[in-house]
Amino acid sequence: MNVWARISEGWTAREVISVALLTLTGYVVTAALYNVYFHPLSKFPGPRLAASSWLWKAYLEVIKGESILDRLSKLHEEYGPVVRIAPDELHFNDPAVYNEIYTARSRWNKDDVMYAPFGKDTSIFTTREFREAKKRRDLSAPHFSRKTVLSLQGLIQDGIDELCEVMIKRDADGKTTDIFRAFRCLDFDNVSSFCFGWSEHAIQAPDFNSAAVEELQHSNKDFQFWKHFLRFPLPVLLLASVYFRIKHKIRPLPYSTVYRRIKKQIATYIDKPEELDKTPHPTVVHVLMDSSHGTKLSATAMAEEASLFLIAGTDTTSNASALGTIFALSDDGYMRDKLKEELKSVWPRLEDKPSLEVLESLPYLKAVCKESLRLSHGAMSPLMRVVPQQGAVLGGHYVPGGTKVGMAHTFVHFNPTLFPEPHTFRPERWLEPGAEALDTWNVAFSKGPRSCLGINLAWCELYMNIAHIFRRFDLKLEQGVQKLFDNKPPVRPYDLWHRDCFLPYLDGADLLVYATPSID
Numbered sequence: 025m026n027v028w029a030r031i032s033e034g035w036t037a038r039e040v041i042s043v044a045l046l047t048l049t050g051y052v053v054t055a056a057l058y059n060v061y062f063h064p065l066s067k068f069p070g071p072r073l074a075a076s077s078w079l080w081k082a083y084l085e086v087i088k089g090e091s092i093l094d095r096l097s098k099l100h101e102e103y104g105p106v107v108r109i110a111p112d113e114l115h116f117n118d119p120a121v122y123n124e125i126y127t128a129r130s131r132w133n134k135d136d137v138m139y140a141p142f143g144k145d146t147s148i149f150t151t152r153e154f155r156e157a158k159k160r161r162d163l164s165a166p167h168f169s170r171k172t173v174l175s176l177q178g179l180i181q182d183g184i185d186e187l188c189e190v191m192i193k194r195d196a197d198g199k200t201t202d203i204f205r206a207f208r209c210l211d212f213d214n215v216s217s218f219c220f221g222w223s224e225h226a227i228q229a230p231d232f233n234s235a236a237v238e239e240l241q242h243s244n245k246d247f248q249f250w251k252h253f254l255r256f257p258l259p260v261l262l263l264a265s266v267y268f269r270i271k272h273k274i275r276p277l278p279y280s281t282v283y284r285r286i287k288k289q290i291a292t293y294i295d296k297p298e299e300l301d302k303t304p305h306p307t308v309v310h311v312l313m314d315s316s317h318g319t320k321l322s323a324t325a326m327a328e329e330a331s332l333f334l335i336a337g338t339d340t341t342s343n344a345s346a347l348g349t350i351f352a353l354s355d356d357g358y359m360r361d362k363l364k365e366e367l368k369s370v371w372p373r374l375e376d377k378p379s380l381e382v383l384e385s386l387p388y389l390k391a392v393c394k395e396s397l398r399l400s401h402g403a404m405s406p407l408m409r410v411v412p413q414q415g416a417v418l419g420g421h422y423v424p425g426g427t428k429v430g431m432a433h434t435f436v437h438f439n440p441t442l443f444p445e446p447h448t449f450r451p452e453r454w455l456e457p458g459a460e461a462l463d464t465w466n467v468a469f470s471k472g473p474r475s476c477l478g479i480n481l482a483w484c485e486l487y488m489n490i491a492h493i494f495r496r497f498d499l500k501l502e503q504g505v506q507k508l509f510d511n512k513p514p515v516r517p518y519d520l521w522h523r524d525c526f527l528p529y530l531d532g533a534d535l536l537v538y539a540t541p542s543i544d
């Protein structure tokens with residue numbers, strides 16, 4: 025029977041589904057063939073499946089739970105310094121190209137898909153478009169300047185004092201300290217007091233199990249799911265999230281308790297601006313509410329901006345601090361003793377705590393911090409940028425406008441030419457002759473106009489975190505953690521911070537240390 029006659033008679037449900045499936049299959053196959061053979065990126069090397077559809081990457085990252093970074097290492101070995109990893113995406117493994125993508129002159133936008141789980145245009149970080157993001161950055165930047173950080177360093181000091189008291193009590197009770205959780209709570213508290221004038225006191229939570237901080241950690245874990253599935257139309261997304269919630273315990277995107285607290289605080293200030301004068305020190309809310317620059321943000325926009333600082337500033341700093349601590353303890357005490365000796369040279373009496381400026385003058389401490397940043401990477405996922413309409417030349421290749429391009433920090437930090445024995449934690453590499461040139465290759469804060477806004481605060485916290493716990497405690501790895509390092513081959517930082525969940529996600533053993541208070 026003629027198809028049109030059948031249609032006019034009315035189709036059965038089965039026929040409708042069959043036709044829909046056939047149409048969908050036809051569309052997918054045609055799109056895949058186009059992507060592989062006729063797409064403007066078809067001349068770039070890479071697996072055919074990757075070129076055919078973004079579903080290849082989604083399958084690896086969500087269903088197989090594989091880190092794209094592992095796959096990328098193999099792909100770059102096979103295909104060279106540029107690989108096509110999705111129909112419209114290229115990944116590079118060439119430090120020179122890192123500087124071309126993330127250059128100070130860059131005006132490129134952030135990729136929509138990659139940043140979707142964090143929201144759209146709700147904060148500096150989530151604003152895709154360069155010029156809009158710059159306006160927002162200019163607003164908050166004064167609160168993150170070196171001058172402000174120096175003047176508020178006492179807050180960071182207070183947070184560390186609180187942590188040290190908790191650690192002393194734990195030691196007296198015969199308990200170890202999970203240094204990863206402890207630093208996460210500390211840095212959460214410190215960012216909240218630096219930005220908002222109040223501390224969550226997460227550090228006081230039993231065994232550092234703070235609900236607010238855990239909420240952050242869990243949302244990191246589900247990053248890959250949300251990144252890929254937010255692309256689907258709502259009904260598919262809903263079905264997928266039910267399935268993944270049951271099978272993989274994916275959580276809903278968090279509506280954080282802390283966000284509510286910040287929102288309430290801002291609403292109060294909008295209602296009664298005189299309350300702002302009562303904060304113990306200048307906060308980021310002061311700069312956000314300052315309308316003298318001509319930009320007026322809504323209460324929601326301010327709250328979203330402000331809460332993003334907590335997300336951006338907690339795990340990043342604590343990852344670097346925890347990694348540095350664990351690895352500086354992993355070599356029979358050589359690094360620990362060297363660090364302590366250097367600290368004692370400027371900090372002979374425990375009660376005379378040195379300022380940030382003094383700590384910054386210590387070469388070995390600085391080298392430990394740099395090595396901690398190098399191996400904790402800041403962000404782990406390739407930070408995808410969109411090539412502007414006119415196209416660009418990257419690594420000698422013409423890349424058409426609209427292409428998403430990126431190079432993960434791991435490909436700079438593990439580059440064996442720049443950093444020989446790249447997986448080894450070796451602070452000395454930052455002290456050897458000519459080491460100043462290496463600084464440009466420590467890209468943990470990224471580079472260019474979208475690089476880290478909180479860099480001054482981050483450095484302040486990192487110096488203080490490492491200095492205080494190494495000077496104020498005699499530290500030792502707990503046996504289980506020590507065993508990781510005694511095994512052959514020994515554990516590498518990458519093994520601990522292995523999972524790419526935008527930020528590196530700790531997916532290994534609890535990082536326990538014995539921390540006995542120093543007596544001199």
Ligand code: HEM
Nearest residue numbers: 148149336337340341402407468469470474476477478482
């Ligand atoms: C060791 C600690 C830190 C590291 C390694 C780090 C690293 C980074 C990196 C790699 C980016 C770029 C992300 C992207 O391109 O999408 C970034 C952006 C950002 N960071 Fe940090 N960060 C740290 C601490 C902080 C702190 C303490 C704050 C503030 C409280 C902060 C606030 C921001 C903001 C607002 C952005 C967005 C900038 C933009 O998109 O223009 N970060 N950070």
